[in-house]
Amino acid sequence: MTVTPVGRRERKKLATRQALVSATLRLVAERGFDRVTVEDISEAADVAPRTFFNYFASKEDAVVSRRRIEPAGVRALVLARPAAEGPLAAVCAVLRELTLPAAEYREELLLRQQVIERHPALVARQLRAYAEFERAMVDAMAERLGHSAGQVGEGGLRLRVLVAAVTAAARSAASHWMHQAGRVPLDTLLDEAFACLTDLNRERTVD
């Protein structure tokens, strides 16, 4: 996973990936998920079917995994945070970095969410992807904090709660943004959601 692509090769790969995702969503919205083949998608994106499979394992994958966020990428982002940053700030910063690119694809994300919600198999796959992401974040944060593997298993509840809460806040902000027609910018809503977490125990946190 590359959050800020540098080389031309990397840029071209991202463009191809994006073209495949757009074609998948457009065709699925037009015809229904079961009536679209990988061949249709490849043709619409003007690549060979073999190329499709360089990017995605299946058309399900092309709908759900717009970006590939590998555990190694999550780890790199977490370990790149300044040492002085507290755990909450570090997790929020990584989630912010990973969520912000969505700002350029609002219509596409709405379409994607509609497609996913109509297909239980896609819902299950998205949920699995979320769970894998959270596990990768917990592992990376444990490494950052110098926990041993045993500690993660035994005392790891606090870390799981931290990651689950920040992820839930980021998802709330993204969903709010998508359904508000993007009137308030995504980064503003993310900041508001994370600020709410920081202030969670203020006496009247909701005004």
Add this chain to the structure above:
Amino acid sequence: MTVTPVGRRERKKLATRQALVSATLRLVAERGFDRVTVEDISEAADVAPRTFFNYFASKEDAVVSRRRIEPAGVRALVLARPAAEGPLAAVCAVLRELTLPAAEYREELLLRQQVIERHPALVARQLRAYAEFERAMVDAMAERLGHSAGQVGEGGLRLRVLVAAVTAAARSAASHWMHQAGRVPLDTLLDEAFACLTDLNRERTVD
């Protein structure tokens, strides 16, 4: 939904519901979801198939909705919290009340989660139930705080983040407890998870 059942009639209804859920999970685990009918379940629980449908709309429903938590029930629990309690404490208290009964059904919950994870349709249904629950909590909290409907829509992000974070914490605690063979009691883990939310912005929240 009744959290503390009082009358005999209510107790009998809960017992029948529980018998139907247990029979469903046992049969599904033995034969596979698609090979179990409502007739099989009713027979195993010693009730008429018509009785099954007084409790559940389908066998999917019997797997996912062990307890029925209606929006009206959520609202009643939220509005019953002491007025002096802050929003975070109130949401945590309600989640605690709703999660604690699980302590008596650990094996059954593990089995249920295994069944759900093998069937994408059940995963999707569980996720929908979670989303409906969170919406009911947000609405009830908005009412408790005297928000108008417009405020919930517009400024409601903070409330959604609060509810999403507490729900995520409760689910982390429950999952931790299920997979730890219940060695640490569920209520201890819930308290630990909620304390973590309260301390989220402590400099080194994870020790």
